[in-house]
Amino acid sequence: MKVEGKVWRYVDTDVIIPARYLNTFDPKELAKHCMEDIDKNFSSEVKAGDIMVGGKNFGCGSSREHAPVAIKASGVPVVIAAGFARIFYRNGINIGLPLLEIGDDVEKIHAGDILEIDTAAGTIKNKTTGDTFKSQPLPDFVQDIAKTGGLINYIKEYGDFKN
Amino acid sequence: MGMNMSEKILARHAGLDKVEPGQIVVCPLDLVMANDITGPPAIKEFEKIGKPVFDPEKIALIPDHFQPAKDIKSADLAKSLREFSRKNKIKHYYEAGRVGIEHVILPEFGIVAPGMLTIGADSHTCTYGALNGFSTGVGTTDLAVGMATGKSWFKVPEVVNVHLTGKKPADINGKDVILTLIGKIGVDGALYKSLEFSGEGVKELTMTDRFTVSNMAIEAGGKAGIFPFDEVTKKYVDEHVKKNYEPVAPDADAKYCMTVEINLSDLKPVVAFPHLPENVKKVEDIGEIKIDQVVIGSCTNGRFEDLQIAAEIFKNRKVNPNVRCIIVPGSQAIYKAAMHAGLIDIFIDAECVVSTPTCGPCMGGYMGILSAGERCVSTTNRNFVGRMGHVDSEIYLAGPHVAAASAVLGKIATPSEVK
Numbered sequence: 001m002k003v004e005g006k007v008w009r010y011v012d013t014d015v016i017i018p019a020r021y022l023n024t025f026d027p028k029e030l031a032k033h034c035m036e037d038i039d040k041n042f043s044s045e046v047k048a049g050d051i052m053v054g055g056k057n058f059g060c061g062s063s064r065e066h067a068p069v070a071i072k073a074s075g076v077p078v079v080i081a082a083g084f085a086r087i088f089y090r091n092g093i094n095i096g097l098p099l100l101e102i103g104d105d106v107e108k109i110h111a112g113d114i115l116e117i118d119t120a121a122g123t124i125k126n127k128t129t130g131d132t133f134k135s136q137p138l139p140d141f142v143q144d145i146a147k148t149g150g151l152i153n154y155i156k157e158y159g160d161f162k163n
Numbered sequence: 164m165g166m167n168m169s170e171k172i173l174a175r176h177a178g179l180d181k182v183e184p185g186q187i188v189v190c191p192l193d194l195v196m197a198n199d200i201t202g203p204p205a206i207k208e209f210e211k212i213g214k215p216v217f218d219p220e221k222i223a224l225i226p227d228h229f230q231p232a233k234d235i236k237s238a239d240l241a242k243s244l245r246e247f248s249r250k251n252k253i254k255h256y257y258e259a260g261r262v263g264i265e266h267v268i269l270p271e272f273g274i275v276a277p278g279m280l281t282i283g284a285d286s287h288t289c290t291y292g293a294l295n296g297f298s299t300g301v302g303t304t305d306l307a308v309g310m311a312t313g314k315s316w317f318k319v320p321e322v323v324n325v326h327l328t329g330k331k332p333a334d335i336n337g338k339d340v341i342l343t344l345i346g347k348i349g350v351d352g353a354l355y356k357s358l359e360f361s362g363e364g365v366k367e368l369t370m371t372d373r374f375t376v377s378n379m380a381i382e383a384g385g386k387a388g389i390f391p392f393d394e395v396t397k398k399y400v401d402e403h404v405k406k407n408y409e410p411v412a413p414d415a416d417a418k419y420c421m422t423v424e425i426n427l428s429d430l431k432p433v434v435a436f437p438h439l440p441e442n443v444k445k446v447e448d449i450g451e452i453k454i455d456q457v458v459i460g461s462c463t464n465g466r467f468e469d470l471q472i473a474a475e476i477f478k479n480r481k482v483n484p485n486v487r488c489i490i491v492p493g494s495q496a497i498y499k500a501a502m503h504a505g506l507i508d509i510f511i512d513a514e515c516v517v518s519t520p521t522c523g524p525c526m527g528g529y530m531g532i533l534s535a536g537e538r539c540v541s542t543t544n545r546n547f548v549g550r551m552g553h554v555d556s557e558i559y560l561a562g563p564h565v566a567a568a569s570a571v572l573g574k575i576a577t578p579s580e581v582k
Contacts, residue, residue, distance in 0.1 A: 014547040019526040023229060023236035025204040025303075037549040057351040057384060061545060062526070063286040065204065065302035086355050086386055087286055091302035141187045141316065151304045152211050160312055161189040 001098065001119045003077045004127075005049040008042060009111035010035070012055045016067040025066060027073035034070040048075030051117070053109050055081060059088025068092045078119055080135070082106040093142055096150035100124065100135035108133075165414020167322045168389045169357040172297040172411055176280045184321045184420075192221065193279040194298075195309040198265055198522075199226040201284030201302070203243040208307035216251045217313030223255035223274060224248050225265040228522045233529040263494030263520040266290040266378060266462035271494055276400060276408035277392050282306065282315050287462050287544065289380040292389040293373035295396055295410050297357075299386050320357045320386045323348070324419035327364025329428030334578055336472060337372030338464060338542065338562030340425065341379040342433045346443030348423060354384030356420065359413065364427045365391060370399045371468035375562075378463045379544050382440040432577045434540070435560040438548045446565055446577045453485070456539040457570040458551075459563050460491025460518070461525045464542035467497045467504075469563040474506040476567035476578055477513035483573030488515040489524060489531045515570070527551045533558075540569040 015037040017030055024030065035042040052071060058081035059067055068091045071079060078098045092099040098119040109115070113128040122135035138146060144162065148154040155161075166174065166181065174182040176190035197205050202224050209216075216222060224244050229237035248256035255274055262268065266287050269275045275291040281298035282288065284306040291298035301315070309315050325344060345352070358380045360373075368376070373390050380388025390396065392410035400408070434449065436442040459465075459473050470492060482488045490510050492498040498520065501507050510517050516531075523530035525543040533539055533552030538559065541551065546558035559575055568576040 014545070015549055018549055019528055022200045022528075023234060023240060025207070037554045057354060060350060060384065061286065061381075061547060063201065063284055063288075063300040063302055065201070065284075065304060068302075083351070083354070085351075085384060087300050087302060087381075090305060094302060094304035139187055139318070151308055152208055155212055155308055155312065161314055161316060 001077065002117065003049060004114065004116045005051045007109055007111055007113045007115060008046065008050055008052050009109065010038065010052065010054045012057055013038060013059065014061040016059060017064065017070045022064060022066055027069050030066050030070035031073035034074045043074065046074050046076065050076055051115050052076050052079045053081065053106060054079065055106065056083045058084050060085035063087045065091045065095065068095055068097045072097045078117055080106065080109065080124065093146055094151040098146065102133045102135050105133045164418055165416040167413045167417040167419065168359050168411045169297055169320055169322050169387060172278060172280055173317055173319055182319045184319050186319045187316055188319060189314055189316050190280055191314055192282055192309055194221055194223060194275060194281040195306060196223040196225065196265065196269065196281065196283035196288060197306050198228050198285055199230055199240045199244055200228045201306065203240045205284055205303040205306040205310065206243060206247045208304050209310050212307065212311045214311040216310050219252045220254045221313070222253050222310055223269060224253055225257065225262060225268070227262055227264050229528050230521065231259045261495065264462045264465055264522055267465055267493030267497070270294060270374070271403060271496060273403040273405055276404045276406060277396065277410035278408055282309050286381045287378050289385060289388050290374055290378040290462060292377035292380065292387050293370065294400065295390060295392040297387050297389065300381060320355060321420035322357045322359050323353050324422040325358055325360045326422055326424050327360060327362040327427060328424065329364055329426040331367040331427045332430065334432055334564060335427065335430045336562045336564060337368060337375030339430050339433050340368070340372065341376040342435050342440065342443045342560065343430055344423065344425060345379065345383045345440050348383055350382060350439050350441045351384040353380065356385060357387040357389060358383065358385045359389045361391065364425070366393060366395065367427055369468060370395055371466045374466065375463055379440070382544055432562065432565050434565060434575055435546055437546050437557040437559065440546060440560060446575060449575060452538070452575045453573060454540050454569055454575060455486060455537040456531060456533065457486060457488040457566050458491070458524045458531055458539060458541040458543060459566050460493065461522065461543040462493065463544045464563050465491055465493030465497065467500050469542065470497065470501045470506050473563040473567040474509045476564065476571060476581055477509050477515065480513055480571050480581070482514045482570045485573045486570050488570040489518060490515050491518045491524065492520055494520050524551060540566050540575055542566050
């Protein structure tokens with residue numbers, strides 16, 4: 001997938017979707033409250049195609065899949081971070097939200113920058129600064145899940161885990 | 164090179180003689196667990212797959228987060244879980260009055276046992292590592308696929324060896340141990356890794372201490388937090404587990420990516436400041452911090468021994484007039500035991516609220532939401548921004564001893580400060 005979009009920059013976050021909204025799992029409802037406890041403007045101003053960029057241990061804490069669901073339903077096609085919390089990372093792959101880990105290079109991306117991303121190749125071009133980055137590749141097993149668009153599609157396609 | 168406990172459990176389940184860190188294995192699961200928040204979306208995903216449940220006896224669906232229902236939407240979630248459980252004859256579904264906090268009742272009901280491989284759609288599923296199992300939190304999609312196939316994939320983690328030595332002082336409990344560890348290694352100190360506990364100090368920790376420690380492995384980013392099987396585990400398991408089980412022990416030459424030393428004799432009562440569990444300080448060093456609310460309970464510290472520790476401090480004392488103190492026993496059995504032991508009398512005489520078992524206050528669900536500017540000392544597990552209510556409220560994490568002493572004095576305090 002190739003995407004181009006404007007950056008919403010966050011440092012760390014554990015407040016992608018506050019627990020008070022977890023009495024629903026409707027993606028559109030969740031998107032209305034995405035990031036609201038740290039950025040009141042996000043849900044009203046984010047545009048489809050915008051890119052979220054975070055720091056280390058992004059998405060730490062709860063196992064709530066509502067978090068990547070809320071980000072995806074906000075129109076964000078890909079999240080880039082220095083690193084992701086383990087459960088959030090799995091959840092992102094499972095729902096077909098590409099997550100790119102680029103370590104300290106994340107410091108070279110700022111709010112409002114325009115990025116051009118090839119999620120399959122893991123290449124990121126910062127069109128605002130000219131910098132280019134490469135993300136850590138996914139293990140082959142996990143790439144197969146990502147390629148089918150998430151774990152449910154994968155299981156439907158193969159009937160079970162492949163190995 | 165030998166294997167550690169994480170590798171042994173994963174290898175055994177994958178049907179392999181040996182596994183190594185980084186290797187991806189597909190394993191059959193012994194238990195798949197979800198609650199009233201994560202279960203309903205998992206059910207929706209499960210239905211897309213179009214297979215029956217893999218084994219109705221190996222699925223646990225626990226309505227504990229927003230139940231008894233706090234509002235209409237939460238009632239809808241509970242209904243979805245209830246109807247699915249009835250339709251699919253889920254063995255471990257428990258209705259209000261029979262249920263408790265998931266990570267308290269699964270061990271108490273003997274559903275989790277040593278050597279088991281468990282996934283749960285709740286990040287604190289790592290609690291069962293206290294019983295020598297490999298158990299880890301996942302999201303709703305992994306859970307849905309687990310319910311349909313009875314399997315999940317795992318990347319074999321590197322393991323951090325937490326080597327415990329010394330003697331546990333009387334005013335120290337499991338919360339001081341795990342907060343001290345998280346303070347040392349940070350909230351991502353064990354990211355993508357397991358914690359395994361070793362050393363002479365392990366036997367100093369009661370089963371309640373161990374549940375608290377394993378429960379918060381995720382607060383260091385950990386995938387699991389596993390204790391060895393010993394006499395303490397065996398006694399607990401003999402009292403609760405009716406099925407066969409197979410414990411694991413690490414090989415003498417097992418590989419660890421890092422060893423962290425903790426001398427229990429050196430520990431002091433600690434508190435984690437807002438807004439991360441790694442902001443750990445000794446209570447004796449913090450000066451005067453006034454508080455508005457105290458919560459004692461949760462999957463971290465809602466067990467009988469936790470309530471006993473709190474009751475010792477509340478006996479013949481009152482909660483400070485400026486503080487509300489909410490006590491949440493983790494299960495119906497704990498509630499009843501506390502009542503028979505006279506602890507509930509002590510709490511009510513001290514002017515505490517005593518609630519039915521629920522996860523409510525811990526994640527800002529209900530039963531003790533904080534207003535702007537309020538400070539809470541809580542025995543729960545996370546002090547993130549807005550976790551228990553308003554974004555401008557503050558959570559200080561501590562054990563039941565510090566929480567009860569703080570409730571009495573109206574400021575964050577050690578038990579020794581209560582006269």
